[in-house]
Amino acid sequence: MVExxxxxxxxxxLTVQFPSPNGFLTVVDDVSFSVGRNDIVCVVGESxxxxxxxxxxxxxxxxxxGGRVTAGSVMFDGQExxxxxxxxxxxxxxxxxxxxxxxxMSSLNPAYTVGEQIAEVVRRHRGASRKDAWKTAIxxxxxxxxxxxxxxxxxxxxxxxxxxxxxxxxxxxxxCGPKLLIADEPTTALDVTIQARILEVLKELQKELGMSxxxxxxxxxxxxxxxxSVVVMYGAQVVEAAPxxxxxxxxxxxxxxxxxxxxxxxxxxxxxxxxxxxxxxAQAHAWPKGCRFNPxxxxxxxxxxxxxxxxxxxxxxxxxxxxxxxxxSQGIAAx
Amino acid sequence: MTxxxxxxxxxxxxxxxxxxxxxxxxxxxxxxGASFEIRAGETLGLVGESxxxxxxxxxxxxxxxxxxxxxxxxxxxxxxxxxRKDVRALRRRMQMVFQDPYSSLNPSMTVAQLLEExxxxxxxxxxxxxxxxxxxxxxxxxxxxxYAVRYPHEFSGGQRQRIAIARAMILHPELVVLDEPVSALxxxxxxxxxxxxxxxxxxxxxxxxxxxxxxxVVRLMxxxxxxxxxxxxxxxxxxxxxxxxxxxPYTAALISAVPFPDPERQQSATRIILKGDLPSPMNxxxxxxxxTRCPFAMExxxxxxxPAVAIEGGGTASCHLHAHxxxxxxxxxxxxxxxxxx
Numbered sequence: 001m002v003e004x005x006x007x008x009x010x011x012x013x014l015t016v017q018f019p020s021p022n023g024f025l026t027v028v029d030d031v032s033f034s035v036g037r038n039d040i041v042c043v044v045g046e047s048x049x050x051x052x053x054x055x056x057x058x059x060x061x062x063x064x065x066g067g068r069v070t071a072g073s074v075m076f077d078g079q080e081x082x083x084x085x086x087x088x089x090x091x092x093x094x095x096x097x098x099x100x101x102x103x104x105m106s107s108l109n110p111a112y113t114v115g116e117q118i119a120e121v122v123r124r125h126r127g128a129s130r131k132d133a134w135k136t137a138i139x140x141x142x143x144x145x146x147x148x149x150x151x152x153x154x155x156x157x158x159x160x161x162x163x164x165x166x167x168x169x170x171x172x173x174x175x176c177g178p179k180l181l182i183a184d185e186p187t188t189a190l191d192v193t194i195q196a197r198i199l200e201v202l203k204e205l206q207k208e209l210g211m212s213x214x215x216x217x218x219x220x221x222x223x224x225x226x227x228x229s230v231v232v233m234y235g236a237q238v239v240e241a242a243p244x245x246x247x248x249x250x251x252x253x254x255x256x257x258x259x260x261x262x263x264x265x266x267x268x269x270x271x272x273x274x275x276x277x278x279x280x281x282a283q284a285h286a287w288p289k290g291c292r293f294n295p296x297x298x299x300x301x302x303x304x305x306x307x308x309x310x311x312x313x314x315x316x317x318x319x320x321x322x323x324x325x326x327x328x329s330q331g332i333a334a335x
Numbered sequence: 336m337t338x339x340x341x342x343x344x345x346x347x348x349x350x351x352x353x354x355x356x357x358x359x360x361x362x363x364x365x366x367x368g369a370s371f372e373i374r375a376g377e378t379l380g381l382v383g384e385s386x387x388x389x390x391x392x393x394x395x396x397x398x399x400x401x402x403x404x405x406x407x408x409x410x411x412x413x414x415x416x417x418x419r420k421d422v423r424a425l426r427r428r429m430q431m432v433f434q435d436p437y438s439s440l441n442p443s444m445t446v447a448q449l450l451e452e453x454x455x456x457x458x459x460x461x462x463x464x465x466x467x468x469x470x471x472x473x474x475x476x477x478x479x480x481x482y483a484v485r486y487p488h489e490f491s492g493g494q495r496q497r498i499a500i501a502r503a504m505i506l507h508p509e510l511v512v513l514d515e516p517v518s519a520l521x522x523x524x525x526x527x528x529x530x531x532x533x534x535x536x537x538x539x540x541x542x543x544x545x546x547x548x549x550x551x552v553v554r555l556m557x558x559x560x561x562x563x564x565x566x567x568x569x570x571x572x573x574x575x576x577x578x579x580x581x582x583x584p585y586t587a588a589l590i591s592a593v594p595f596p597d598p599e600r601q602q603s604a605t606r607i608i609l610k611g612d613l614p615s616p617m618n619x620x621x622x623x624x625x626x627t628r629c630p631f632a633m634e635x636x637x638x639x640x641x642p643a644v645a646i647e648g649g650g651t652a653s654c655h656l657h658a659h660x661x662x663x664x665x666x667x668x669x670x671x672x673x674x675x676x677x
């Protein structure tokens with residue numbers, strides 16, 4: 001995470017609020033992390049952790065939904081995105097920053113062939129001629145291993161399976177040669193064998209095109225498969241950030257460790273039942289005081305964990321938001 | 336085995352898709368000859384990807400979908416032979432928990448009403464006794480008895496799934512079909528529900544049919560598994576054997592596709608990446624249904640459907656590799672796969 005050169009994307013103190021019947025709720029709270037060049041960063045968290053909103057806010061996609069960025073800065077390739085004009089953002093999105101989302105079918109227009117849809121992006125952003133744009137579209141489909149790309153480009157989205165649609169989305173996202181690809185749960189709706197292929201394709205493209213990938217997921221298995229560094233979010237905040245090898249070998253936050261120990265695969269390996277994290281996920285309308293994980297944490301100490309703001313502090317090669325900093329090397333204590 | 340709680344023999348389920356207006360009526364063969372049994376108090380995991388027919392099996396055992404042919408017996412009762420009218424009485428003995436606890440619980444009923452309903456339908460008990468049972472049941476799924484007066488929307492997903500489990504268990508059924516019971520839940524609450532299901536089963540002796548796409552969940556919960564692909568059971572056996580020494584290339588591919596949360600191990604793992612996509616179940620491939628995506632497909636695979644072969648360590652796998660080509664003869668595929676793909 002520590003970069004010598006300036007990172008491609010640097011998010012600093014980003015805070016986002018959404019309106020609710022009880023006033024504005026803070027759904028992203030002082031989030032900072034960066035994505036280096038040629039890097040793969042995973043943001044991992046459960047529903048409501050703020051992982052998706054963080055990236056959407058970073059590229060100006062929350063305002064149309066009623067959200068507002070109340071603090072923070074997002075530097076992309078030397079340019080400030082917070083407060084940038086729609087014109088600027090439109091130029092950057094789709095051109096320098098590509099996106100793929102969880103549900104490929106709702107991101108594709110059923111009335112146009114996939115080739116037309118990819119070519120449209122290329123024409124709009126690159127100002128290419130129809131002919132050149134079509135050629136680029138076919139090349140992009142070829143890159144994501146759609147067999148006989150030239151003829152498949154003339155097919156409509158409904159003629160593709162879920163896994164192929166997601167590859168079409170990837171083709172569309174990379175057609176303009178972005179510097180950064182944001183992938184928001186791109187494999188969550190897919191079967192594991194299809195997921196394995198999509199992850200292969202993403203890793204391959206990252207290397208070939210030398211782009212950076214910001215990958216959002218709730219699945220620690222997927223994180224281990226592709227991430228170089230990992231940002232763990234809970235309750236709208238970053239609770240731990242570290243290089244992937246360090247995070248998996250020695251997780252420092254009780255939540256990170258808890259997520260791992262709760263996985264059936266890890267439990268099977270250890271030969272016992274999964275150690276569940278007690279309680280339920282913290283909600284934006286009632287963030288707990290102090291550490292937001294404290295009501296579910298077996299290491300909670302009244303006082304340090306339950307009062308005041310909990311800062312994110314350096315820990316090894318990463319960052320940690322925990323007042324107790326328990327020794328987790330022997331696993332997590334049973335609740 | 337005579338002590339089978341549930342026995343399914345050569346089950347076929349077809350979905351009638353009607354006609355497009357041209358040509359003959361279309362039918363989708365969703366389950367093509369499934370057979371298995373579950374002993375009392377045990378769990379069978381039915382694992383497969385979307386479109387494999389695993390949920391259809393669960394639904395047709397419950398008679399929520401009418402099977403086309405085949406036989407399902409619960410204890411000594413022929414479930415498939417019971418008239419539609421008498422199916423309801425059977426449901427006292429077999430219950431179901433669905434994937435999404437947000438849609439499976441009636442939002443206008445309190446928890447007490449939700450849990451009481453099966454008792455009212457199936458048993459003639461005085462109100463006081465019913466209320467006592469509801470309270471007990473809530474406690475046994477880890478919820479306060481006082482929650483009985485609340486409505487489903489007041490609970491989180493995990494808590495709602497606890498209510499759904501309580502509702503299924505309150506009649507002390509012999510069998511509960513669990514259709515993806517944790518896949519709609521947050522990662523941190525999934526394991527709470529899995530542990531609860533194990534606990535509930537240990538106390539009640541109820542048999543579970545666990546339908547799930549998550550291989551780790553299935554292995555954790557089930558001593559025996561059946562792996563489905565495109566409407567057919569391709570491999571069965573004790574979980575340890577199936578996961579560690581698979582006898583079918585699809586099982587091996589499925590297991591290798593699940594990423595383990597350890598980057599170093601992920602880098603060194605042999606991955607079997609399947610080509611292409613699931614073929615349309617409307618028009619399944621000839622012979623072996625998996626052959627179009629199988630890295631080891633042979634000529635015979637297009638011609639003949641592979642028979643189930645006994646695999647060392649228990650269970651069966653339906654694959655030609657055991658009798659043709661490398662002639663593995665019931666041994667695990669793993670050394671062969673390592674050699675071919677390693």
